Amino acid sequence: xxxxxxxxxxxxxxxxxxxxxxxxxxxxxxxxxxxxxxxxxxxxxxxxxxxxxxxxxxxxxxxxxxxxxxxxxxxxxxxxxxxxxxxxxxxxxxxxxxxxxxxxxxxxxxxxxxxxxxxxxxxxxxxxxxxxxxxxxxxxxxxxxxxxxxxxxxxxxxxxxxxxxxxxxxxxxxxxxxxxxxxxxxxxxxxxxxxxxxxxxxxxxxxxxxxxxxxxxxxxxxxxxxxxxxxxxxxxxxxxxxxxxxxxxxxxxxxxxxxxxxxxxxxxxxxxxxxxxxxxxxxxxxxxxxxxxxxxxxxxxxxxxxxxxxxxxxxxxxxxxxxxxxxxxxxxxxxx
Amino acid sequence: xxxxxxxxxxxxxxxxxxxxxxxxxxxxxxxxxxxxxxxxxxxxxxxxxxxxxxxxxxxxxxxxxxxxxxxxxxxxxxxxxxxxxxxxxxxxxxxxxxxxxxxxxxxxxxxxxxxxxxxxxxxxxxxxxxxxxxxxxxxxxxxxxxxxxxxxxxxxxxxxxxxxxxxxxxxxxxxxxxxxxxxxxxxxxxxxxxxxxxxxxxxxxxxxxxxxxxxxxxxxxxxxxxxxxxxxxxxxxxxxxxxxxxxxxxxxxxxxxxxxxxxxxxxxxxxxxxxxxxxxxxxxxxxxxxxxxxxxxxxxxxxxxxxxxxxxxxxxxxxxxxxxxxxxxxxxxxxx
Numbered sequence: 001x002x003x004x005x006x007x008x009x010x011x012x013x014x015x016x017x018x019x020x021x022x023x024x025x026x027x028x029x030x031x032x033x034x035x036x037x038x039x040x041x042x043x044x045x046x047x048x049x050x051x052x053x054x055x056x057x058x059x060x061x062x063x064x065x066x067x068x069x070x071x072x073x074x075x076x077x078x079x080x081x082x083x084x085x086x087x088x089x090x091x092x093x094x095x096x097x098x099x100x101x102x103x104x105x106x107x108x109x110x111x112x113x114x115x116x117x118x119x120x121x122x123x124x125x126x127x128x129x130x131x132x133x134x135x136x137x138x139x140x141x142x143x144x145x146x147x148x149x150x151x152x153x154x155x156x157x158x159x160x161x162x163x164x165x166x167x168x169x170x171x172x173x174x175x176x177x178x179x180x181x182x183x184x185x186x187x188x189x190x191x192x193x194x195x196x197x198x199x200x201x202x203x204x205x206x207x208x209x210x211x212x213x214x215x216x217x218x219x220x221x222x223x224x225x226x227x228x229x230x231x232x233x234x235x236x237x238x239x240x241x242x243x244x245x246x247x248x249x250x251x252x253x254x255x256x257x258x259x260x261x262x263x264x265x266x267x268x269x270x271x272x273x274x275x276x277x278x279x280x281x282x283x284x285x286x287x288x289x290x291x292x293x294x295x296x297x298x299x300x301x302x303x304x305x306x307x308x309x310x311x312x313x314x315x316x317x318x319x320x321x322x323x324x325x326x327x328x329x330x331x332x333x334x335x336x
Numbered sequence: 337x338x339x340x341x342x343x344x345x346x347x348x349x350x351x352x353x354x355x356x357x358x359x360x361x362x363x364x365x366x367x368x369x370x371x372x373x374x375x376x377x378x379x380x381x382x383x384x385x386x387x388x389x390x391x392x393x394x395x396x397x398x399x400x401x402x403x404x405x406x407x408x409x410x411x412x413x414x415x416x417x418x419x420x421x422x423x424x425x426x427x428x429x430x431x432x433x434x435x436x437x438x439x440x441x442x443x444x445x446x447x448x449x450x451x452x453x454x455x456x457x458x459x460x461x462x463x464x465x466x467x468x469x470x471x472x473x474x475x476x477x478x479x480x481x482x483x484x485x486x487x488x489x490x491x492x493x494x495x496x497x498x499x500x501x502x503x504x505x506x507x508x509x510x511x512x513x514x515x516x517x518x519x520x521x522x523x524x525x526x527x528x529x530x531x532x533x534x535x536x537x538x539x540x541x542x543x544x545x546x547x548x549x550x551x552x553x554x555x556x557x558x559x560x561x562x563x564x565x566x567x568x569x570x571x572x573x574x575x576x577x578x579x580x581x582x583x584x585x586x587x588x589x590x591x592x593x594x595x596x597x598x599x600x601x602x603x604x605x606x607x608x609x610x611x612x613x614x615x616x617x618x619x620x621x622x623x624x625x626x627x628x629x630x631x632x633x634x635x636x637x638x639x640x641x642x643x644x645x646x647x648x649x650x651x652x653x654x655x656x657x658x659x660x661x662x663x664x665x666x667x668x669x670x671x672x
Contacts, residue, residue: 038658043655292633297629324375
């Protein structure tokens with residue numbers, strides 16, 4: 001069962017899908033072999049366009065991701081003069097921050113498989129929550145890194161829901177697409193959850209349903225609120241990205257070509273402006289901070305006897321010590 | 337403007353609402369005076385019933401919280417033989433994990449004030465996000481601690497949304513109420529977001545709307561899935577709490593007395609079974625862990641020159657080092 005990291009890396013770089021799947025599992029489980037392989041793969045990463053796609057359940061997000069994937073894989077439909085061999089290869093990472101309780105990740109994966117199976121240029125990976133959001137976001141970042149190194153040119157990171165988990169996971173993406181749909185109360189929800197701020201592209205899916213115009217209007221007002229500089233100043237339009245509001249019907253494919261174009265435009269904007277570099281630096285800083293935190297707590301736990309912690313916890317529970325005081329004693333009491 | 341922690345504590349314990357508000361601001365801003373005052377107040381805490389109330393926007397959560405508060409404040413309606421002076425005093429902590437972008441917290445606060453103003457037995461506090469979820473959850477825990485010490489017997493911690501932020505904040509509560517409503521797609525969302533697992537009491541609000549029966553059915557199936565031991569075994573019913581599914585119409589007050597009773601029953605369950613102690617210990621452990629993490633990173637940052645971190649970050653961005661490798665070098669390079 002075990003495999004040398006070096007051989008694993010070679011197989012992944014050669015395009016072996018089975019080895020890639022195995023590597024992702026090793027990374028998700030934080031196995032030493034997986035982390036070593038990831039270090040060897042890391043120099044090959046950094047080429048893919050990382051696209052986050054999020055929205056509440058019921059917005060038709062999965063159908064839209066499938067349609068977009070089909071479109072990206074079928075370049076003759078996209079530009080008549082593109083060689084089919086030059087089509088984007090697409091990796092889909094479906095992240096479900098809900099617990100195994102719902103079985104959502106597995107179900108989604110099966111539906112996915114039926115639609116896109118047989119295409120060797122598409123790789124699908126589902127990830128379910130394993131407790132803390134932070135852990136999932138970090139695992140997602142590593143999985144995306146491996147897929148990037150494996151040569152997929154577009155990586156679609158799909159997250160369910162509209163909460164803080166999505167905001168955390170969005171930190172991995174270069175371009176974030178937020179999907180809403182009429183009649184779900186999602187326009188309110190999108191605004192409430194602060195998810196609008198992470199959107200580079202807004203999509204109103206199911207735009208043939210009644211209420212679509214209203215949803216677009218609400219999104220437009222919210223955007224005007226969030227980008228006042230755009231509505232008051234002129235002339236610097238090229239230096240500020242104002243999220244476009246696109247309309248799609250994922251079931252028929254309407255609006256998908258426009259979405260693909262908007263993705264390309266946003267990527268170009270990131271490259272031409274300084275924004276891409278700034279974003280990459282900020283994202284990596286946040287990731288290193290998280291890894292550093294993990295490391296420090298692990299080290300501290302290893303160096304300190306459990307007994308003192310438990311003793312202090314009892315005192316806190318007995319209301320003899322305030323939690324912050326207890327932590328100060330714990331840290332000061334460290335013999336090092 | 338400044339005030340001694342000792343005087344602040346005395347005023348808060350005497351019931352001075354203005355001083356309490358000031359203390360909460362000091363705590364939220366992590367001012368030294370606030371944290372000192374909190375340490376002095378801590379022995380007086382631990383008496384209140386901490387109740388988390390969460391649900392997606394549009395479920396009528398705020399109206400329900402207001403109604404419940406009115407009901408708790410009006411014991412003659414509740415039990416005819418209760419002395420009005422013995423009524424619960426209620427503190428409402430409305431936590432909005434969305435950013436200041438939406439202005440949700442402030443708006444909600446104003447609507448609140450109009451309904452419940454004039455009642456000295458009610459204290460309302462809104463808290464908006466300040467970046468990380470973790471920070472907000474920690475600030476909420478401290479604010480709740482202060483309100484508990486100040487003598488409020490019921491503390492309602494209301495959170496907007498259905499994401500991980502709510503799950504984090506729910507860790508502060510002893511009893512968690514999850515609110516849904518028909519026709520919002522919320523039954524799906526509640527299940528997807530893993531929020532059902534944190535529910536001690538489920539409320540279908542707006543139960544006069546079409547689709548209410550379906551919402552209840554979906555919740556019931558999900559519960560059956562989550563509590564199989566209850567459906568297969570008999571006789572140990574008193575040792576396992578199975579969340580009741582209640583129906584309410586917050587606008588008319590229907591079902592509110594039943595909700596208040598369910599809250600009391602859950603609290604009694606926590607006290608009679610060992611669950612209350614187990615929960616308190618687990619919650620405090622998680623809180624101390626978070627405080628410890630914060631402390632360790634602060635200490636590390638203070639001891640290490642910024643230069644090395646930035647140098648390593650550049651190497652990671654140039655794909656010369658994998659992020660985990662960089663963090664390992666950073667920690668090993670520590671001269672201590």
